[in-house]
Amino acid sequence: MAGLEDLYREIILDHYRSPRNRGELPTPPAQRVEGFNPLCGDEVVLFVDLHDGTVADIKVSGQGCSISQSSGSMMTAAVKGKSVAEARALIRRFKGLMSIHEQALGGEADQLDEDGADGAGADDPDVKLGDLEALQGVVKFPVRIKCATLSWNTLTQALDEAPA
Amino acid sequence: MTAVEAGRKAATPLDVARVQADFPILARRVHGQRLVYLDSAASSQKPRAVLDAMARFYETSNANIHRGTYQLAVESTEAYEAARRAVARFVGAPDPRGLVFTKNVTEAINLVAASWGGANLKAGDAVVLTEVEHHANLVPWLMLKDKLGIELRFVPMGEDYTLDLTHLDRLLDGAKLMAFTAMSNVLGTLTPIRRITDAAHAAGALVLVDGAQLVPHVPTDIAALDVDFFGFTGHKMCGPTGIGAMWARPELLEAMPPFLGGGEMIRDVRLDGFTTAEVPTKFEAGTMPFAEAVGLHAAVEYLGALGMDAVREHEVSLTAYALRALKERHGDDITIYGPSEPAMRGGALSFTYKGIHPHDVSQVLDQKGICVRAGHHCAKPLLRRLGVGATTRASFYVYNDESDVDALVEGLSDADDLFSL
Numbered sequence: 001m002a003g004l005e006d007l008y009r010e011i012i013l014d015h016y017r018s019p020r021n022r023g024e025l026p027t028p029p030a031q032r033v034e035g036f037n038p039l040c041g042d043e044v045v046l047f048v049d050l051h052d053g054t055v056a057d058i059k060v061s062g063q064g065c066s067i068s069q070s071s072g073s074m075m076t077a078a079v080k081g082k083s084v085a086e087a088r089a090l091i092r093r094f095k096g097l098m099s100i101h102e103q104a105l106g107g108e109a110d111q112l113d114e115d116g117a118d119g120a121g122a123d124d125p126d127v128k129l130g131d132l133e134a135l136q137g138v139v140k141f142p143v144r145i146k147c148a149t150l151s152w153n154t155l156t157q158a159l160d161e162a163p164a
Numbered sequence: 165m166t167a168v169e170a171g172r173k174a175a176t177p178l179d180v181a182r183v184q185a186d187f188p189i190l191a192r193r194v195h196g197q198r199l200v201y202l203d204s205a206a207s208s209q210k211p212r213a214v215l216d217a218m219a220r221f222y223e224t225s226n227a228n229i230h231r232g233t234y235q236l237a238v239e240s241t242e243a244y245e246a247a248r249r250a251v252a253r254f255v256g257a258p259d260p261r262g263l264v265f266t267k268n269v270t271e272a273i274n275l276v277a278a279s280w281g282g283a284n285l286k287a288g289d290a291v292v293l294t295e296v297e298h299h300a301n302l303v304p305w306l307m308l309k310d311k312l313g314i315e316l317r318f319v320p321m322g323e324d325y326t327l328d329l330t331h332l333d334r335l336l337d338g339a340k341l342m343a344f345t346a347m348s349n350v351l352g353t354l355t356p357i358r359r360i361t362d363a364a365h366a367a368g369a370l371v372l373v374d375g376a377q378l379v380p381h382v383p384t385d386i387a388a389l390d391v392d393f394f395g396f397t398g399h400k401m402c403g404p405t406g407i408g409a410m411w412a413r414p415e416l417l418e419a420m421p422p423f424l425g426g427g428e429m430i431r432d433v434r435l436d437g438f439t440t441a442e443v444p445t446k447f448e449a450g451t452m453p454f455a456e457a458v459g460l461h462a463a464v465e466y467l468g469a470l471g472m473d474a475v476r477e478h479e480v481s482l483t484a485y486a487l488r489a490l491k492e493r494h495g496d497d498i499t500i501y502g503p504s505e506p507a508m509r510g511g512a513l514s515f516t517y518k519g520i521h522p523h524d525v526s527q528v529l530d531q532k533g534i535c536v537r538a539g540h541h542c543a544k545p546l547l548r549r550l551g552v553g554a555t556t557r558a559s560f561y562v563y564n565d566e567s568d569v570d571a572l573v574e575g576l577s578d579a580d581d582l583f584s585l
């Protein structure tokens with residue numbers, strides 16, 4: 001049986017209590033993209049400033065549970081300063097981590113295929129997850145996976161919508 | 165005290181231990197813990213009597229209704245119509261012909277919006293709702309607004325979590341329909357149904373009541389309430405999923421066009437047209453959930469035997485205990501969204517606790533076998549009005565007792581231990 005300690009690792013609680021890159025960025029130059037989890041009312045607002053193919057700056061606001069908030073916080077810390085290609089690779093890798101159960105739940109399979117989470121990159125050992133590994137325990141709590149992936153799906157949307 | 169009130173006071177109090185023994189699911193353990201089910205406002209558990217009635221029906225009388233002339237079909241049809249009469253009686257419906265079985269209250273309200281609304285409303289006509297409605301009593305009207313251009317007006321919620329009826333007459337001026345919940349699924353607030361109904365009728369508007377949260381918990385007498393449409397759902401009142409009802413004045417149903425078309429609801433069909441069956445069958449297209457109707461019949465008999473006055477008394481006293489226990493232990497750390505006076509409310513208790521997200525609260529409670537709802541409770545406009553994205557909701561029913569409340573009170577401290585900053 002999965003215990004609460006599998007879900008609420010110390011590093012997750014740390015990001016929840018002291019979220020990184022919390023706030024807003026002026027738009028433009030940053031893009032503002034909203035993500036919703038209609039199931040629970042969680043919402044994430046991402047401000048992404050893309051510059052020369054790089055995530056020059058990123059901020060996150062909105063409201064949600066410890067999992068969605070900490071996942072968003074960890075994500076901003078992980079992609080800030082990275083190239084868009086590196087950010088996309090990290091999204092694929094993270095969603096790969098979350099994918100098996102998500103597909104079993106039925107809801108997000110299409111989105112996963114679109115993101116290529118099951119394709120190239122999902123298991124790429126060169127893409128380091130670092131602290132994000134702590135979120136692995138979420139897959140033992142299937143209804144919470146959408147909390148963990150909310151900000152990542154929102155980032156995908158931001159990258160897709162970015163002017164070429 | 166009137167004679168009726170005196171009679172109610174004399175009702176046999178609920179023997180909760182005996183009631184608990186009637187619900188097989190309460191014997192299971194979750195995460196090694198006793199099951200503490202506090203989510204009956206979402207869906208109630210089912211007593212053995214309901215499960216047995218449905219199994220017995222499938223084992224002995226199962227056949228499609230209103231079709232065959234053979235013995236099983238006769239028994240099945242009679243069981244379905246007996247369920248209609250029993251359910252109508254349970255809610256005090258003046259005439260069982262007005263009781264249309266539906267999938268749930270959502271379908272019941274959609275039936276009225278599409279059929280009555282489609283035939284009687286035009287651009288600019290006003291429908292009055294309230295700020296506290298469940299999406300089931302919002303979205304069908306928003307759909308009609310998009311389709312026909314009707315105007316929607318909203319009775320606001322006051323600071324004490326009751327409806328602010330100060331400007332009711334102005335809101336009702338020229339309106340065609342007033343549609344509102346009998347009891348908020350978030351706040352627990354009971355609506356003064358008769359007062360609003362009288363005001364609406366005086367203004368020439370019809371009245372629709374969403375009784376989803378009322379019928380399972382409070383003695384309901386549709387005739388005394390004098391409403392025109394009254395919807396409710398089976399699975400929140402010890403019955404199975406897949407069956408609910410819309411009671412409407414038969415003369416309204418007779419004048420309304422059919423909702424869904426198909427088998428059963430017709431008198432005759434030719435290749436160039438059709439005529440409809442008599443009410444209520446006119447609104448019951450396709451094979452209806454007749455086994456579920458048998459289950460709902462058993463559910464209203466079960467609740468009737470407990471006595472709805474006793475059910476209500478039990479819930480008022482348990483809600484009073486919960487409000488007191490939560491405040492005593494958690495003080496200002498807990499914010500309860502709903503009336504503080506138990507007599508003004510039902511046993512659906514929404515709260516936020518120490519800024520901990522309801523998902524996290526409910527996850528911690530789950531480890532202790534405690535089932536609560538976390539989220540927006542299908543009432544997003546109300547949650548926005550309350551200024552919160554989500555709440556945790558504990559809701560009580562006939563099988564809950566003070567030990568369940570104690571488990572909740574204790575469980576919140578566990579959430580505090582884990583998430584305190």
